[in-house]
Amino acid sequence: MRALDGAVDVLARGECRVALDPITAGKLARHLDRELKDDSATLVHVESGAGRHAHFEDDAYSAQPGVAVVAEDDIAAARAAADLVLCVRAPSEAQIAEFREGAVIVALMTPYQNPQLITTLATQGLTSLCMEFVPRISRAQSMDALSSQAAVAGYHAALLAANESSVFFPMLTTAAGTVRPARVIVVGAGVAGLQAIATAKRLGAQVWAYDIRAAAREQVESLGARMIDTGVDASGEGGYARELTDDERAQQAEALARHMSDAHVVISTAAIPGRPSPRIISREMVEGMQPGAVLVDLAAEGGGNCEMTRPGERVEHGGVTVLGPLDMASSLSVNASEMYAKNLFNLLTPFMKDGELVLDFEDAVLGPMRLTEGGRITHDDVRARAEDAS
Amino acid sequence: MRALDGAVDVLARGECRVALDPITAGKLARHLDRELKDDSATLVHVESGAGRHAHFEDDAYSAQPGVAVVAEDDIAAARAAADLVLCVRAPSEAQIAEFREGAVIVALMTPYQNPQLITTLATQGLTSLCMEFVPRISRAQSMDALSSQAAVAGYHAALLAANESSVFFPMLTTAAGTVRPARVIVVGAGVAGLQAIATAKRLGAQVWAYDIRAAAREQVESLGARMIDTGVDASGEGGYARELTDDERAQQAEALARHMSDAHVVISTAAIPGRPSPRIISREMVEGMQPGAVLVDLAAEGGGNCEMTRPGERVEHGGVTVLGPLDMASSLSVNASEMYAKNLFNLLTPFMKDGELVLDFEDAVLGPMRLTEGGRITHDDVRARAEDAS
Numbered sequence: 076m077r078a079l080d081g082a083v084d085v086l087a088r089g090e091c092r093v094a095l096d097p098i099t100a101g102k103l104a105r106h107l108d109r110e111l112k113d114d115s116a117t118l119v120h121v122e123s124g125a126g127r128h129a130h131f132e133d134d135a136y137s138a139q140p141g142v143a144v145v146a147e148d149d150i151a152a153a154r155a156a157a158d159l160v161l162c163v164r165a166p167s168e169a170q171i172a173e174f175r176e177g178a179v180i181v182a183l184m185t186p187y188q189n190p191q192l193i194t195t196l197a198t199q200g201l202t203s204l205c206m207e208f209v210p211r212i213s214r215a216q217s218m219d220a221l222s223s224q225a226a227v228a229g230y231h232a233a234l235l236a237a238n239e240s241s242v243f244f245p246m247l248t249t250a251a252g253t254v255r256p257a258r259v260i261v262v263g264a265g266v267a268g269l270q271a272i273a274t275a276k277r278l279g280a281q282v283w284a285y286d287i288r289a290a291a292r293e294q295v296e297s298l299g300a301r302m303i304d305t306g307v308d309a310s311g312e313g314g315y316a317r318e319l320t321d322d323e324r325a326q327q328a329e330a331l332a333r334h335m336s337d338a339h340v341v342i343s344t345a346a347i348p349g350r351p352s353p354r355i356i357s358r359e360m361v362e363g364m365q366p367g368a369v370l371v372d373l374a375a376e377g378g379g380n381c382e383m384t385r386p387g388e389r390v391e392h393g394g395v396t397v398l399g400p401l402d403m404a405s406s407l408s409v410n411a412s413e414m415y416a417k418n419l420f421n422l423l424t425p426f427m428k429d430g431e432l433v434l435d436f437e438d439a440v441l442g443p444m445r446l447t448e449g450g451r452i453t454h455d456d457v458r459a460r461a462e463d464a465s
Numbered sequence: 466m467r468a469l470d471g472a473v474d475v476l477a478r479g480e481c482r483v484a485l486d487p488i489t490a491g492k493l494a495r496h497l498d499r500e501l502k503d504d505s506a507t508l509v510h511v512e513s514g515a516g517r518h519a520h521f522e523d524d525a526y527s528a529q530p531g532v533a534v535v536a537e538d539d540i541a542a543a544r545a546a547a548d549l550v551l552c553v554r555a556p557s558e559a560q561i562a563e564f565r566e567g568a569v570i571v572a573l574m575t576p577y578q579n580p581q582l583i584t585t586l587a588t589q590g591l592t593s594l595c596m597e598f599v600p601r602i603s604r605a606q607s608m609d610a611l612s613s614q615a616a617v618a619g620y621h622a623a624l625l626a627a628n629e630s631s632v633f634f635p636m637l638t639t640a641a642g643t644v645r646p647a648r649v650i651v652v653g654a655g656v657a658g659l660q661a662i663a664t665a666k667r668l669g670a671q672v673w674a675y676d677i678r679a680a681a682r683e684q685v686e687s688l689g690a691r692m693i694d695t696g697v698d699a700s701g702e703g704g705y706a707r708e709l710t711d712d713e714r715a716q717q718a719e720a721l722a723r724h725m726s727d728a729h730v731v732i733s734t735a736a737i738p739g740r741p742s743p744r745i746i747s748r749e750m751v752e753g754m755q756p757g758a759v760l761v762d763l764a765a766e767g768g769g770n771c772e773m774t775r776p777g778e779r780v781e782h783g784g785v786t787v788l789g790p791l792d793m794a795s796s797l798s799v800n801a802s803e804m805y806a807k808n809l810f811n812l813l814t815p816f817m818k819d820g821e822l823v824l825d826f827e828d829a830v831l832g833p834m835r836l837t838e839g840g841r842i843t844h845d846d847v848r849a850r851a852e853d854a855s
Binding site: 216227415 | 481519520522606607609612613616617620621624625627628630631632633635637639640641642644664667668669755756757784796797798799800803804805807808811
């Protein structure tokens with residue numbers, strides 16, 4: 076029986092993370108080794124340069140027992156031999172063609188945006204697991220990459236906003252007078268929103284939070300922020316919000332606009348994986364903000380919560396700066412990679428027996444994550460989307 | 466007797482501040498008015514658009530009693546009539562020619578870098594006050610623009626560093642494991658350094674400070690940071706440090722390099738106004754830092770504390786990013802302008818009597834600030850520099 080190994084791909088525009096940091100790569104090798112009882116095996120193969128943008132040098136990987144760095148010339152062979160492939164983003168069409176039939180590929184697949192790619196994963200006979208589909212149940216918290224990466228993005232969004240703001244976040248008492256704390260509004264109090272709130276509070280800002288799920292109030296207040304009360308509650312399934320009626324939408328917009336008119340910073344974080352981001356902030360609401368205010372739209376990847384957002388760009392409108400940053404988790408590459416690697420480790424090691432990966436798709440976590448297996452797209456929604464696209 | 470008025474210039478590359486914010490412009494007008502007992506006079510003239518980059522619109526100025534906004538066509542006339550001209554940066558040669566003989570000009574003049582300009586101020590018969598030369602005595606604290614602007618720059622430097630860093634500043638406990646706090650070193654514990662320390666601490670980093678003045682220890686520790694002990698004490702006059710001997714320099718470099726080798730962020734702030742910044746951080750010390758580390762050199766304006774710094778640029782070297790930002794105070798334009806305006810107000814109002822400005826150069830604050838008066842350069846050091854340059 077051959078040992079498992081993980082190849083790690085560095086992909087596309089702005090991606091700085093890597094699927095395994097050296098420490099977790101070593102832990103994974105030791106875990107497999109304990110199962111295999113074979114000291115000499117090299118069990119985790121890391122492609123040369125894979126960790127470069129996360130400042131993990133090849134040397135740091137090869138210093139770990141059981142971990143080898145694959146030189147550029149040998150990458151094709153390593154890919155063809157791999158049983159398990161761990162990636163941050165989905166591999167490209169060309170890369171998919173390099174893997175052997177039956178190999179297991181795990182990544183943030185963005186399956187709804189990539190129907191063609193998912194079809195290719197299926198036709199190549201690969202078993203693919205989608206990290207976005209880790210279910211939101213307590214047992215899976217330590218495997219939930221959307222949460223870990225959202226925490227990074229939320230923290231970074233608050234820093235970006237503070238860095239772009241023309242006012243101090245903290246109150247400051249100086250010989251030249253007192254500076255009052257900045258007023259910050261965080262729209263959406265999910266994992267990213269809560270981390271943005273916590274970071275803005277750390278910096279000393281006055282923070283208001285807005286969320287259509289009334290249940291968010293307790294968490295918001297435990298961070299020292301205040302809830303904006305719009306009189307609308309739209310708690311939905313799985314911790315996400317349900318769709319709003321038109322009246323509710325108007326009521327929400329009016330309350331939010333009132334608060335936004337004297338805010339220095341708005342950070343919007345209301346994203347629903349695989350679906351376009353809800354439009355919460357209109358052009359009029361931006362025009363009602365004070366000159367010099369900054370809006371950071373963390374939902375830009377899904378089109379943005381704000382009508383004015385252009386993903387990846389900076390828009391100046393009436394003295395207000397609207398930023399639609401992409402890859403906010405990626406830019407905190409060291410910690411984002413470490414957390415993602417831990418998610419993978421926690422997800423997969425329970426299914427490693429005697430050095431082999433035996434996936435159980437009856438499992439409540441693994442089942443919903445499977446996209447393709449045995450030549451077909453096994454995930455109903457994704458298959459429907461792929462069939463629509465073709 | 467004519468009333469005073471202040472014209473405000475927006476100048477050059479990257480300058481976003483304005484010398485008077487609307488509130489302080491109004492306060493200045495009221496102060497003059499109380500002295501003059503003439504309700505109808507317009508006493509403070511603000512050039513149209515002067516506050517634009519600090520997000521102070523013309524309307525906000527003209528809403529203040531006694532403050533008028535000067536339309537573009539009338540600016541030349543307003544400049545020719547002004548008794549007192551308040552600026553952030555020194556006016557240009559062309560602007561200097563527009564002011565009337567005997568007018569008083571107050572600005573951050575950077576006199577040692579601008580000897581030709583100071584000569585022009587003298588030959589045009591202007592009385593000029595240099596905001597960098599406010600003496601460091603307790604009475605002048607509320608007038609000290611270098612301090613107020615350094616506080617802004619120090620805060621912003623810490624934010625920039627956090628924003629550029631590939632690791633979290635705070636400790637984070639998540640379902641995907643615990644992230645340890647970042648290690649930050651602040652070099653130079655003056656006003657900017659202390660504010661950088663305070664901001665990095667707010668964000669949850671572990672902070673070490675380095676200063677050759679042993680007296681800095683108490684302030685550093687009161688902010689929750691630790692001093693790096695190099696065994697060198699170089700407390701000098703006026704709160705600045707004295708020059709080091711070669712042995713002391715080597716001893717300092719060795720201790721600092723040891724600490725820098727495992728830091729995630731270094732923020733250097735050791736600037737001496739009007740002189741080149743001391744070279745504290747060598748290329749070797751940067752090469753000894755870990756990949757992914759960030760160095761923000763706030764002393765870039767004076768050439769930088771680090772040998773690798775290129776003012777205004779980003780240098781990547783061996784995985785370490787060296788930033789030499791300029792205009793860090795300027796980019797927090799709202800608060801930086803407000804604080805600068807308060808410095809001007811506190812400095813000048815004691816010398817306004819019956820609506821007239823009567824400067825007393827025997828005064829302990831005003832005396833050292835005077836650069837030119839009655840056709841000559843009155844400041845000894847600046848005159849020597851101007852004579853060398855011509």
